[in-house]
Amino acid sequence: MNILLLGMTGRTGSEIAKLALEDKHQVTALVRTPEKITVNDENLSIIKGNVTVKVDIERAVKNADVVISALNTDGGAALTQSMPLIIDAMNAEGIKRIVTIGTAGILQSRVESDVLRYQSSESKRKLTRAAEEHHKTYLMLEESELDWTVVCPTYLPDGEAVGKCREERDFLPEGGKKITVGDTAVFVYKQLESDEYIKSRVGIAY
Known part of the structure; x- marks a missing residue:
């Protein structure tokens, strides 16, 4: 499988890349700073570019079978752009x-x-800008004809995968407080072989 991975230099993106390369998939990473990637693998191709630049995205998408986006809000509008x-x-x-x-x-x-x-009292966060960015991108996917899945982890500390988590369509599993970067990466990666949550959001937590 040829996977275009956006956000490989981030915490979760780097773990997703590791899983895909271990399974011998072809991984293409579009990154602004290739020197941040220390992985040396014959199945990894690195393209220097910016996700907000049309020609860079078009170049990266060519020959891909699937796209994984582990992009974060980055303090700006990179997601919505x-x-x-x-x-x-x-x-x-x-x-x-x-x-x-x-x-x-x-x-x-x-x-x-x-x-x-x-938008509700359920959230304890005072700042909503990042959530608003994610909300706008979710609405764009919802309006598209793509087979999309939005994986929505709760609090995301560093940590390896323990191999299990709870999941629920459209909602955060009740009482869910956290899930590690490792298990988030595993869950995202597994979606490439699953059609269970196509055209859906899915909440994950321990």
Whole structure:
């Protein structure tokens, strides 16, 4: 499988790359700073570029079978600027499958059924800018014709995979407080072989 991985230099993206390369998939990473990648693998191709630049996205998407986005909000608008470019490039190349990492804030609230967690008293975060960015990109995917899945982990400390977590469509599993980077990467990676959550958000936590 040829996987385009966006966000490989991040915590979760680097773990996803490790899993894919261990399984001998071809991985293409589009990154601004290639020198941050210390992995040396014959199945890894690195393209220097920016996810908010149309030609860079178009170049990276060529020959991909699937796209994984582990991009974070990066304190700016990279998510909302890049997603239209990603969708257009995938459509142009006939690629359907994309798995992205969101935030538990964009799952449905259990206490206020008509809003999302970040918009409700369920969320303890005072700052909502990152959740708003993720919300906008989720809406773009929802309006697209792609086979998308948005994986929404809760608090994400560093840590290796323990090999199990709870999952729930559209909601954060009740009482879920955290999930490690390692188990988040494993769950995201597994979605490439699963159609269970196509066109869905899925909350994950221990």
